[in-house]
């Protein structure tokens with residue numbers, strides 16, 4: 001595996017691969033790699049001839065400086081994992097390489113970026129669009145891989161790709177969970193052992209809400225999830241919305257057809273955790 005820190009070096013490696021007629025898979029990450037990231041890498045490895053993984057803690061998508069400061073950085077361990085996973089190129093630039101001058105681009109991401117994470121973290125999705133579009137321009141991958149834990153992020157990236165006219169297959173990959181159900185996240189390492197024991201209540205509650213949803217209204221299902229999660233120590237739900245999975249618009253009632261997605265953000269102490277669950281179509285709800 002080659003570790004590349006410059007955009008020029010990345011472009012050269014990728015263009016050599018392309019000249020050999022290879023398909024290229026891109027897995028963008030912010031490092032602190034866990035099994036969830038490695039499942040994206042494994043999928044990219046299985047579906048492409050040449051795999052690029054980027055590790056870059058992108059400052060423009062952090063609206064909370066403390067979150068940026070404390071975001072885990074574990075480059076040595078990360079590169080060992082990527083090497084073992086058979087990645088061809090690990091692209092690990094520093095911030096000056098990516099942003100030699102401030103990126104002033106504002107993307108017209110539309111309604112998908114305005115709700116939930118978009119409403120709670122102003123500027124976050126524009127920052128995601130900035131970095132992912134740069135990576136798409138440098139690598140022009142055949143396919144790019146993203147985890148469904150950040151469900152709304154995938155909708156935003158699809159919109160950005162459409163706006164910029166990228167001919168790239170965006171592949172969404174299922175959430176990876178710890179054995180107790182907690183969605184894998186780089187932020188989990190910041191939980192105290194007591195918080196870590198409680199945090200799986202998020203997934204347990206979302207899971208049981210699928211049963212609740214069968215004979216309760218959407219509003220009652222939201223209440224059930226929020227009240228249950230908040231009844232545990234350290235846990236404070238920031239939002240829980242049940243939304244249309246394409247438009248990301250929160251719904252007031254169960255739709256007569258089609259799946260819905262319940263998206264939650266919970267503060268466990270000061271660690272912000274996110275998760276989601278799909279509700280099947282045509283719930284028997286009132």
Ligand code: PAF
Pocket residue numbers: 028029030056058061128131132150153
């Ligand atoms: O999901 C993430 O880790 C980041 O938002 C991404 C897509 C790597 C962009 O920085």
